[in-house]
Amino acid sequence: MSELGNSNRPAPSAPRPYRFPDFTRHGLDNGLTVWLVPIAGSSLTSVHLLIDAGAAAEDELRGGVASLTARLLVTGTRRLDAAAFAAATERLGIEVNSESSWDSSRAGFQSLPQHLDAGMALLAEMVQQPRFDPDEFSRLKAERLAAILQMRADAGSLADESFVKHLYDAGTPYRRLAGGTPEMVETLVVDDVRAHHAAHHRPGRAHLVIAGAFDPDEALRLAEQHLGGWSGSGPGHRTITPAATGGRRVVIVDRPGSVQSELRIGLVGIDRFDPRYFSAAIMSTYLGGSFGSRINRRLREELGYTYGARCGFDPRRAAGPFSAAAAVQTEVSAPAIAELLVLLEAAGAAPPATDELREAQDYQIGVFPLRFETTGGIAAAIEPIATYDLADDYWQTYRDRLEAVDAAAAQQAAVELIRPAELLVVAVGDASAIRADIEALGVGPVEVVPAP
Amino acid sequence: MPHIPIERHTLPNGLRVILSPERRTPIVGVNLWYDVGSKHERPGKTGFAHLFEHMMFQGTANVAKGEHFSLVQAAGGTLNASTWMDRTNYFETVPSHQLELALWLEADRLANLLPAMTQEKLDNQRDVVKNERRWAVDNQPYGTWDEKLQELLYPVGHPYHHSTIGSMDDLSAASLDDVGEFFATYYAPDNAVLSVVGDFEPAGALAMVERHFGPIPANHRRPPVPDTEIEPLIGAEIREVVSDRVPLPRVYAAYRIPVFGTDAFDALEVAVDLLGTGRASRLYGRLVRERQLAQDVTVMAFPIVSGAAIFSLWATARPGIDHEALTEAVLGEVDLLTDEGPSDVELERVQNLHAAGIESGQERISERADRLSMYACLFDQPERANSEVARYGAVDADRVRSAMAASLRADNRVLLTYLPAEGDQPGTEQAA
Numbered sequence: 001m002s003e004l005g006n007s008n009r010p011a012p013s014a015p016r017p018y019r020f021p022d023f024t025r026h027g028l029d030n031g032l033t034v035w036l037v038p039i040a041g042s043s044l045t046s047v048h049l050l051i052d053a054g055a056a057a058e059d060e061l062r063g064g065v066a067s068l069t070a071r072l073l074v075t076g077t078r079r080l081d082a083a084a085f086a087a088a089t090e091r092l093g094i095e096v097n098s099e100s101s102w103d104s105s106r107a108g109f110q111s112l113p114q115h116l117d118a119g120m121a122l123l124a125e126m127v128q129q130p131r132f133d134p135d136e137f138s139r140l141k142a143e144r145l146a147a148i149l150q151m152r153a154d155a156g157s158l159a160d161e162s163f164v165k166h167l168y169d170a171g172t173p174y175r176r177l178a179g180g181t182p183e184m185v186e187t188l189v190v191d192d193v194r195a196h197h198a199a200h201h202r203p204g205r206a207h208l209v210i211a212g213a214f215d216p217d218e219a220l221r222l223a224e225q226h227l228g229g230w231s232g233s234g235p236g237h238r239t240i241t242p243a244a245t246g247g248r249r250v251v252i253v254d255r256p257g258s259v260q261s262e263l264r265i266g267l268v269g270i271d272r273f274d275p276r277y278f279s280a281a282i283m284s285t286y287l288g289g290s291f292g293s294r295i296n297r298r299l300r301e302e303l304g305y306t307y308g309a310r311c312g313f314d315p316r317r318a319a320g321p322f323s324a325a326a327a328v329q330t331e332v333s334a335p336a337i338a339e340l341l342v343l344l345e346a347a348g349a350a351p352p353a354t355d356e357l358r359e360a361q362d363y364q365i366g367v368f369p370l371r372f373e374t375t376g377g378i379a380a381a382i383e384p385i386a387t388y389d390l391a392d393d394y395w396q397t398y399r400d401r402l403e404a405v406d407a408a409a410a411q412q413a414a415v416e417l418i419r420p421a422e423l424l425v426v427a428v429g430d431a432s433a434i435r436a437d438i439e440a441l442g443v444g445p446v447e448v449v450p451a452p
Numbered sequence: 453m454p455h456i457p458i459e460r461h462t463l464p465n466g467l468r469v470i471l472s473p474e475r476r477t478p479i480v481g482v483n484l485w486y487d488v489g490s491k492h493e494r495p496g497k498t499g500f501a502h503l504f505e506h507m508m509f510q511g512t513a514n515v516a517k518g519e520h521f522s523l524v525q526a527a528g529g530t531l532n533a534s535t536w537m538d539r540t541n542y543f544e545t546v547p548s549h550q551l552e553l554a555l556w557l558e559a560d561r562l563a564n565l566l567p568a569m570t571q572e573k574l575d576n577q578r579d580v581v582k583n584e585r586r587w588a589v590d591n592q593p594y595g596t597w598d599e600k601l602q603e604l605l606y607p608v609g610h611p612y613h614h615s616t617i618g619s620m621d622d623l624s625a626a627s628l629d630d631v632g633e634f635f636a637t638y639y640a641p642d643n644a645v646l647s648v649v650g651d652f653e654p655a656g657a658l659a660m661v662e663r664h665f666g667p668i669p670a671n672h673r674r675p676p677v678p679d680t681e682i683e684p685l686i687g688a689e690i691r692e693v694v695s696d697r698v699p700l701p702r703v704y705a706a707y708r709i710p711v712f713g714t715d716a717f718d719a720l721e722v723a724v725d726l727l728g729t730g731r732a733s734r735l736y737g738r739l740v741r742e743r744q745l746a747q748d749v750t751v752m753a754f755p756i757v758s759g760a761a762i763f764s765l766w767a768t769a770r771p772g773i774d775h776e777a778l779t780e781a782v783l784g785e786v787d788l789l790t791d792e793g794p795s796d797v798e799l800e801r802v803q804n805l806h807a808a809g810i811e812s813g814q815e816r817i818s819e820r821a822d823r824l825s826m827y828a829c830l831f832d833q834p835e836r837a838n839s840e841v842a843r844y845g846a847v848d849a850d851r852v853r854s855a856m857a858a859s860l861r862a863d864n865r866v867l868l869t870y871l872p873a874e875g876d877q878p879g880t881e882q883a884a
Binding site: 007009010012013014015016017018040041042043044074082083086087090091092093094095110111112136139142143145146147149150152153154155257258259260290291292297300301302303304305306307327328329358359362363365366367368369370372373374375376 | 518548732741747
């Protein structure tokens, strides 16, 4: 056995410190908060407009209206129809995006710095004087309904949807897609979009983030010029109080002929304000958040059951789901469920090994600067601070708070947050091939439901 | 447009090294392209180049199984690898003070992979790759599209006839001997390009590269490159209909086109954007917005470097829309653009979108490194990374029209149509 080169692992040199860019914030008279993040060396400008008009702000009877409103915004203004608006933005090299999640609606664009003024003018026109053309509404509604059909044909997307549907009780909006169920979307009319926009798309609870290459005085002047005349303040989001259906059980969503089963195992997790946020982040990293994590190592690198397995939290204004996920070949569906349950149950049984805790912290702390190499990445990093009213020094203290998680805190997070008696197992796969094996596991009652 | 600094070196063992410092953020990217892909696979060995890529993460004489990933992630880095028809790439992005670790890991597996190779590791990764195929292809709606397009665009026996992921049977047949032979044949410094991009000092980085890669011997006994010579046009229209577990019909059209790197390919990249990029593109504007025949449209050109490359587009039918009407409408738009060419306004639109897209992509260290490696590995011209915007901007309406007229023709076309299966019995039927 010959060996080439140096078998000694090189030691790191002295790290060059990284600091998240400084930013300023400015309140306009109409209530809009403007965040300015100049970035030395950037040759782009990112503009993100965040409005408290996401799915959490909609009337549950009009579920999906926030998403449809956000999508309809890019189909033009009173002055410019859909084709003209697309042409006006794209000739500047700008693709305006507009979308909605549970906690906010977000519109924005990225451009070369010389197009900042023109881009902001079009963005401002879009949110203040939307066209809301009835034909475009009908088109996007039909596209949305067809997109849900497409998503449900994809086993992974269907597993995500099925997991929250069976996890949360009937009174929790999080049990459905933020974009609404087909039944909800079917009932929407263009006046619902107009009403949602009129009530919620207001500057009073909104944030404008500008990051990258720009002159701060000039950017503030542009914000005032283009958005200063916008007025009002919406009611903002509802209070969502998540509740689980409860009880450990298995739901098989039948998808005949599947050569893999898409597995999701988990329970209701944490909200974005949870004091265990950082200990949960570290715990879920060594459990299933990196390549060498327990879940991926076992299911992929030891057993070869899957191309990849992972777990993680999805914190929102209220408690989003925690889940472990893997697509496994049909024949090993039952043993894969058993393996995942063993690993989840073991999470709270003992503190993490010193090495795996250290590795999880080193990973999360070390990748910090990698997350902010792009202008868009830095602009996006302001969003949680703005949306959840986190401290302005959130990113400056972020790594210290990860470092402060010790083995006891990580174990405690697992004990409190991964409660074995409440784990819901969802398997999207061929029920005729996997049902008997899964029932034989005896991990809980098994129910088979048809795919929607 | 930013100018990417490029410093080129070649080690005595043939390793080409590209250094490109950029100090904005204290991170550095290491990116290796090996001049081997699925086109180099022999009959009965489809999927092997990609399976081999997985084996490169299975440890060496100095690194335990799984440890390559763990060391990079614990260093605060991200990493991956990918295999395609013409090449295989491996890449890490790490905080800059961990540069030498990334270089050492890459050199170590190029030097010391085989002594640690075992049947158990091969069996494990074979299962992983089979599950990758199930996930990405077999259990995925429309998942077989690119495999089928390759089969239909290139004749049996052609190096691009089969997909990179390969067949289940061939994956089953892969042996430990195959691993050893493939490694000995293709994994040599004179068959690779190494790019280092980001926050580093060039002289120090070059010394590290020499220290770790310098002792690895060249291999001058590589087999001749596979013969990818092929007629530029198919010579007939080929139609195939696939019955799949999909809710909506989708039509694909694909054509043989001149290879990546030619003026004609540049012109067809502009045609891709004119037809399919943005809401003001022709296919989106006419088929999705105005006529409401399609749910979505996608157009792309595959940057293949030998034989013939691929121009492809697809459209998903809106519920209730007949797939033949959709096909006719898609092809009609292609023909219309071929006939009349783009207007100045359309060209300005795609040029500005392209320039902004390049700027945005190059913000990412990993993207810069990958493009430098690509141009160095495929063309021995890393400088091409700095001329992408100029080459794109040089394409005028006449070049678009003539490139489209030469290649996007009915007698050079594959039409692949996915239809919702009746019941649960997916299948394929050949037509015309």
